[in-house]
Amino acid sequence: MSQQTVVVLNGPNLNLLGEREPEIYGSDTLADIEALCRKAASLAGLDVDFRQSNHEGALIDAVHEVRKSAVGIVINAGAYTHTSIALRDALAALSIPVFEVHLSNVHRREEFRHHSYLSAVSDGVISGCGPSGYAYAIARISELIDDRH
Template sequence: MTNPVLVLNGPNLNLLGLREPEVYGSTTLAEIEALCRATATDHGLRVDFRQSNHEGVLIDAVHEARTAHRGIVVNPAGYTHTSVALRDALAAVALPVVEVHLSNIHRREPFRHHSYVSAVADAVICGAGAHGYQLALAHLARLIPQDR
């Protein structure tokens, strides 16, 4: 497959399945990765799946995506509400971006209601749990020309 997409996961998502399952569910990040790989294949995409707790590592991955990927699915996690730098990196790469959140950030604490990333994303999916990643990949596939 020649349509690689970056699925980028922010801080603390490595603890999925253990951390606040009443909020984030019991699905692990490894299970989400498997789900993403299967969904991507169904849409003629190939997934580069990454997670980091470090803002700079996430930004470096976005910069790399500029020439190595056709689009980005990003769950910025806690950086959603704090990282202008991640937002600027996503804006700079000129790729389709779909922002995804496991929980509905608009039904949570007021500080979580604002996303710096949403302003530069082509779509935002929140509150659908792990299924949100499938929705994000399906939508990203629609945004990416399948000619190469």
């Protein structure tokens, strides 16, 4: 991984995008979102390491793996956003920008989705902007990196 890599982590069920509840999540697939992220990163002069797992431990392992090599993390943790203190703790250990992304506006949905364990350890939260939220997060990470230099 290069020193200018943004890691994009996707949690459970996001591999079903385009099929699962398109009225909520839209018709874009995870491959479409990956292409969007690669384009946004390229425009910002960054690389992307794009991953998806349905397993909480695999996401935590990914955070640990890239904590010293990535310049930022964009995470759509899916349901783990609302349940995983362990993932929150892994992200809290980072010294790089972290952006929490949700395709839908979680605050217009079921009450259990209103609380995020990740928000308090994230530099920003983007919710309800569809796939563009990922691009916004990558652009913001690029700005933060530039501000630090």
